[in-house]
Amino acid sequence: MTRTVDATPEQLFSLLASPARHTELDTANMLRGLEDRGAQIHGVGDQFVMNMNNHLLGDYQVRNTVVAYQENRTIGWAPELYPPDGYADKIGDMRPGGHTYTWDLEPAGPGQTKVTQTYDWSKVHCEIFRGLFPMLTEEQLGDSIDRASRAAR
DSSP, X not given: OEEEESSOHHHHHHHHTOGGGGGGTOSSSOEEEESSTTOOOOSTTOEEEEEEEETXXXXXXXXXXXXXXXXXXXXXXXXXXXXXXXXXXXXXXXXXXXXXXXXXXXXXXXXXXXXXXXXXXXXXXXXXXXXXXXXXXXXXXXXXHHHHHHHHO
């Protein structure tokens, strides 16, 4: 999903690199907050744990590992259940993981950015989990970009 928004790449990147603010972008209404409110993203390999809730698991956590990072241009993370084996009583043989969220930011004129949000589940190997995708619609992805634009200014 790509949109041009009224916020600079620096403003948007600052928001995205602050996981405590990701609830401001959530169009699926699953994010409940960051476990470590002071966590910041500084590069590939960084991790942050989000508190979540959905109809399948109730309250749960995901650990996000940063998989893409170029300051003010690209940031992305791969979520996985945390702890990895902590939900077997609810999900059985399903093995979640393999999907990513990546934001690419390109200057598009004074005070504007062309934002591309990529929601990729091509590396999901568990067939049971793959059956749940897409978890977000194109409309939700676009709304998330719009929310990011408003929150970043």
